[in-house]
Amino acid sequence: MAGGHGGFEPVKLDPAIERWSQMRENVFQHFKFTKRATRQVFTWGLLVPAAIATIAITFDNKYDWAGKQKGSSLLKGTPAKPVPQEE
Numbered sequence: 001m002a003g004g005h006g007g008f009e010p011v012k013l014d015p016a017i018e019r020w021s022q023m024r025e026n027v028f029q030h031f032k033f034t035k036r037a038t039r040q041v042f043t044w045g046l047l048v049p050a051a052i053a054t055i056a057i058t059f060d061n062k063y064d065w066a067g068k069q070k071g072s073s074l075l076k077g078t079p080a081k082p083v084p085q086e087e
Helices: 015-025 035-060
Strands: none
Touching: none
């Protein structure tokens, strides 16, 4: 189907893409921690998840969506919107 049979190659191979693919497959063999790589690991591996967790923890119990009426506050602990009394 997609593979070459009998000397026929249905897909033309690009040497640049093949080199890049080979490099990506073997990156673990040549990786070194440089200042730039260390900074990126620290930023994307520690600071960004810590910031997202801090925001999530801060807003976790701040709002209450259950049973709220139109016009009443979503903040937790606020009284429900008063229902007007008919006389």
